[in-house]
Amino acid sequence: MKNPNASQRLSSQVYLMKRSAEFAVHAVANPKKFNPINLGPEINTARPEYYPALTVDGKTLLFTRLLEIKNVDFKEQEDFFVSNKNKSGNWRPSMPMPRNINTLNNEGAPTLSADGRSLVFVACADQTGYYGKNRQGRGSCDLFFAKKIGRTWYGPFNLPGNVNSSNWESQPSLSADGKTLYFVRGRKGDRTNNSDIYVSELQEDGAWGTAKPLPDYINTPNTEESVHIHPDGRTLYFASKGHPGMGGSDLYVTRKDANGKWSRPENLGYPINTKYDENSLMVSAEGEIAYFASDREGGFGDLDIYSFVLPPESRAIRTVYFDGFVYDKQSKEPLPGRFELFDVSNGEQIIVSEADKETGTFIVPLPLDRNYVISVNYDGYHPYSLNFDLSNNKSNDSYHVDIPLSQPILSGENKEDFIDEHVFENVFFDLNKSTLRKESRIELNLFSEYLKKNTEIKIELGGHTDSRGNEESNLSLSKARAGAVFEFLVAKGISAQRMTFIGYGSSMPIVTNDQIEKISKTEEKEAAHQQNRRTVWRETF
Template sequence: VIMRIVFALLTLVFISSCSTAQTGYSTSDKKAIKLFEEGQQAPNKIDPATNRPDYRSGIELMDKAIAKDPKFWEAHMLAGEFSEIIGDYATAIGHYEAALGINPNHSPTGSTYFYLANLQQAMGDYDNAIKNIDIYVRNRNANPDLVRQAYTIRESCTFALESIRNPQKFNPINIGPGINTKDPEYFPTITVDGKMLLFTRRIDDDRSPYKQQEDFYVSLLEKNIWGKAVPMPININSVMNEGAPTISADGRSLIFVACADDITDNQNYGEGRTGKGSCDMFYTHRNGSRWLDPVNLPGSVNTGLWESQPSLSADGKTLYFIRRVSKRGEPVDSDIFVTRLLDNGQWSTAERLPRNINTYMEEESVLIHPDGKTLYFASRGHVGMGGSDIYMSKLNADGTWSNPENLGYPINSKYDENSLLVSADGEIAFFASDREGGYGDLDIYYFEMPEEFRPTKTLYFDGIVFDATDKKPIPGKFQLIDLKTGKEVIFSEADKITGEFLVSLPLNQEYALNVTYPGYNFFSKNFNMTAKDGLESIHMDVPMIPITSEGPTLLANVFFDLGKSTLRPESNIELNKLYEFMVKNPTLKIEIGGHTDTRGDDKANLTLSNDRAKAVYDYVVAKGIDPKRMTFKGYGETKTIVSDAEIAKLASEEAKEAAHQSNRRTEYKIIK
């Protein structure tokens, strides 16, 4: 991992130590000293070409001083430091090595060996980095804080060498001209069905105070080709910067980052937007094809600090993001935080993830996978290849996070890696890179994710809620329950215009679905999200029956022990829904009907169906519903949905059993 130096502080300390007296210099050449002292002051001036401190002039003056006296090691040190600040690591390494060659003990603490090793790691020269770290840590006067970092550098270099000897399969493919252009494209986010990709593009714009700005673009997947990306509407894209988007599983909610205009009043986040300082997160929602105007994320998440790079969980209830923080006695860095959506629609006070995730260095580009328990992020503080590497951590059953795993070489390299996006099925990952062969600057690429770093495969469940009589869409509220645990997995609402819904669900679990809307009987169903070859989704249309209809409504999630009338615990969720339905419709009267299949004794079936209907009746009455509003009746096998003749024609035993199962049911119907 590259341990970044606090350049400004280091420069000031070094300049101060060198300026105490001319007699402290290693050279007696007055011209060399004069050039050196002029170079010291160069960063106090602004380079008109870059609008930044003029380190380049400082380097030129140091080079002239060295030309006067090649053994002037202080000039080598400052030239190296200035070169490091402007990102010219190769030149910086040359100067540091020259200084050590002239006087290996010029620093009592041996810190030059540390800084040299730090840069050698950054350049991928791991063997020499280890050699110089070993020299540094043997120095009894070494800075304890740097020693801590030194051991991490050594461990990282050892890891890097081993990773290069055992590389991961990695063949990144450019996502194509529908998305990538000559401009930088980065921070992709994708819907759970993999059909819509939203990303950030930095474009030239004379309207912006910076003459450049970031906007969002959207591309749709058609016949396995990403179509030409189009900009988001103008109420989302402004003349200011919008970046780091995270889109909900269904593509209808968007959280993104906008930063204050620090050129004017530091309050301009885009037209109509207000913020709390620095960079804030904003929220918008789509009804049909129309995106609402963004608002500052409700709750206490945004502060005067820098909040950015959000990642929304598939259920829309948990948000991970990056916040720049100041830790006691250490430089400002960035950590991963998490916030949760409260019942009142506000986001909770954010909590920092634990120390095995966050380090004393920078964490960034966090991603929570749709499985809800696999976290990917970039970090400079964990053992890695150098720069910022990408890591994976899993949420344990006890709520703790596993120690992060480095994704290995060449997914990670000596350069900075971040902005990872992993598909719902876990097989494909996306990232941004300016590697050769692209369309210009940063492009978005994808690659096959190695097996050991894949999350739990997650499929999607979609459908349309509509009126069963006239087929008009309904924005029904739907709830998905894990039948094994009884816990709510998803609570959401179908689109107000189209009635469509789409959610992601982990595999190999059985779910109960309940859909409600005023004026309608509630809809219930259960299904098993089981992986089958080629299966990507389960589609289920939801016909809502008006209360005025006379037909029965299936209670699909009422379960009994085999051959008994004892309600199983997982039935409580649906029975509570029935109770709530009766409370919200106080004038209704209903009959609970029990049914069996045709197998078994007719009389026994009639008795069993009646007892089961009574069990449902008793539960709801015990909750407080007036018994005069309810009745129950067992029908036995007299009202099958699928006849025995129809069952006999079915091709497989599995299909036949499913037909018998549909005949074994509990229903309610509204009675006058």
């Protein structure tokens, strides 16, 4: 390795072998706890099953199965199968995806969106360049997209934008917010079998931007494959033959910091990794349970899908979720509301999602260690806001929230039906002060944009306090807080003629003093007082 005339390529290979041997000795001497559990006959068969994909709620599993077929040219073909958990938490028998997704050609390496309603997968051309019925490709293997509305899958379509090429694109992984796509690209005609991990961002027009390779300390001159971005959006798992490891293809993890820089890859260790090839790793939203494919002894035959508890040092940030139903408050009909999640601390937009167009149901992931502003919108309806402060939440709890959206008042309607107040869930003040905290800007900026688009709407801004303290001081403070929101909106270009503001003090509690007195726990009492302290708006006419 010290010979200056030695081949650089061979020297690099020898150096990797040396580092791998050193790593393997240390890894075997310090094994990780590893107890893989077969997912059972509902998922696994005598045929190979691999490339698992899981929704953020952990209730839907999609995977690839290699089937025997009677064909002149091929004896095997890949199709997708899906299983859902029953009420007891057990997997139901897997069923094939519909025929517009599964074809006589190969479909493989699926990735599901967090809510299970978007699917990106790989389809390859046969010897004649045919990709399957109603499918057009750009060469070799391409990524395709399908969308589920209600119970029906539509598509698939060649992924729009600049991801697919004349090369080999495969093994996609969609981020929980649906805005970032990681995948593997191999060079057509490359005899080294080199493949690298690429990333593309979703553009405003719905097309995917030009794909860029991950840094060269992640991608190597050898094979990178089986990429998986965790729902936390910061933790990436992949397989590689180009980093120090146990031999063959090993599993690694890298993490993205606040500046968007990826860490140096870490090997998941022995016996998760062995001298054989390991790949197809997928990690659940809570970060603790991982899934992978293996042909180890004791299975149902060939590759089976297994789960195991991931070592703590290799886990992603625990991610919970909230689900529910968006509907018209008056008619109770479902609505495809649009969700935007922002980080309260810096205003960063974390996730954009929408409810199902037919059912109004939704699932939105919530990585822990953040405080979220959540805005729900749909054209022709008032906005709805939520706050989830998970910055200190270490529980596994997820949340169910049904979201009623109300329409603006129209002339001739019974105005008594429209007296509900709308709470600014993300407007904050310091204790006993009326100065808006900077975290309030996110929701108020969104609300000012709503008022600009709906110029006919007039509103009253109201301030409320809890019942503790002096009544006169409470009245004064509540009015000053409503006035602070009024001044903010005026500064954003909303006409003062469209708004009034008033302070109600503690006269209109959500939770009465009598109800609070019956609460035994101090924590719950304080939460009730917090409900009463609020800044609101309502339409006026």
